[in-house]
Amino acid sequence: MSGDTVKTAKIIVRADGAEVALDMAQRLVALAQAKKEGIFRIALSGGSTPKKLFELLASPAFVARMPWERVAFYYGDERHVPHDDAASNYRMSCETLFNHVAATEGHVYPIPTNGTAEEDAASYQRLLQAHYGAQDLDPARPFFDVVMLGMGQDGHTASLFPRQPVLQEREKWVATCVPDDAPHTRITLTYPAIASSRHVVFLLEGKGKAEMFRRVRSGDDALPSSHVTTQGEMTFLCDKAVTEGVS
Numbered sequence: 001m002s003g004d005t006v007k008t009a010k011i012i013v014r015a016d017g018a019e020v021a022l023d024m025a026q027r028l029v030a031l032a033q034a035k036k037e038g039i040f041r042i043a044l045s046g047g048s049t050p051k052k053l054f055e056l057l058a059s060p061a062f063v064a065r066m067p068w069e070r071v072a073f074y075y076g077d078e079r080h081v082p083h084d085d086a087a088s089n090y091r092m093s094c095e096t097l098f099n100h101v102a103a104t105e106g107h108v109y110p111i112p113t114n115g116t117a118e119e120d121a122a123s124y125q126r127l128l129q130a131h132y133g134a135q136d137l138d139p140a141r142p143f144f145d146v147v148m149l150g151m152g153q154d155g156h157t158a159s160l161f162p163r164q165p166v167l168q169e170r171e172k173w174v175a176t177c178v179p180d181d182a183p184h185t186r187i188t189l190t191y192p193a194i195a196s197s198r199h200v201v202f203l204l205e206g207k208g209k210a211e212m213f214r215r216v217r218s219g220d221d222a223l224p225s226s227h228v229t230t231q232g233e234m235t236f237l238c239d240k241a242v243t244e245g246v247s
């Protein structure tokens with residue numbers, strides 16, 4: 001496996017957000033179809049960027065092509081709010097995708113938010129460990145087939161926010177984070193859990209992401225996104241506005 005970092009990641013540029021979503025949907029279908037045995041495990045990103053992708057996956061063309069019965073959906077991060085809250089990543093994914101595709105029933109694993117944040121993070125870690133079949137991650141056996149990530153305008157990814165202790169976490173797979181300048185306590189995959197992947201794909205669109213993308217690619221260590229690694233391949237899937245002016 002490649003063992004990519006953000007510096008070695010491939011950059012793919014598409015015309016606009018619709019083309020980014022189409023590329024990602026096609027990529028997910030191709031990877032899921034290519035995996036002939038076992039469950040295809042995807043960690044979804046939150047925020048607004050993946051909406052178009054989720055809607056596309058719920059469209060008839062993709063419903064027909066995705067081998068849903070072999071696909072399991074997890075979450076890279078969640079706001080610690082009830083699942084019906086407007087800020088919930090799970091709620092957004094249900095409204096745009098899961099409520100429309102019956103075949104996903106029983107294959108979606110939301111981060112729980114009904115206990116304390118610490119309890120819910122520990123509970124999600126136990127679920128991942130049970131699905132992995134071990135307490136410790138083995139670099140030779142990545143858990144996720146695909147981890148989808150976004151990037152905030154402060155350089156955060158998943159809910160790995162600047163200046164927060166979660167950035168030093170190397171043991172837990174799932175941890176809490178209280179951003180100092182963004183709403184909601186968060187629950188997030190940690191760096192080692194994200195690294196336990198065959199593919200990491202950053203989905204980026206809009207000129208608001210250009211500056212952070214430029215800084216991450218140029219190795220700005222202050223940004224949480226700069227420290228993402230994977231045991232497999234990493235790709236930045238961007239629209240033109242993100243990469244304009246970035247070498």
Ligand SMILES: O=C1O[C@H](COP(=O)(O)O)[C@@H](O)[C@H](O)[C@H]1O
Nearest residue numbers: 045046047048049150151152158
């Ligand atoms: O808070 C979050 O922000 C990032 C970026 O979100 P976007 O709205 O700019 O797409 C997202 O990737 C993360 O999952 C989310 O919880």
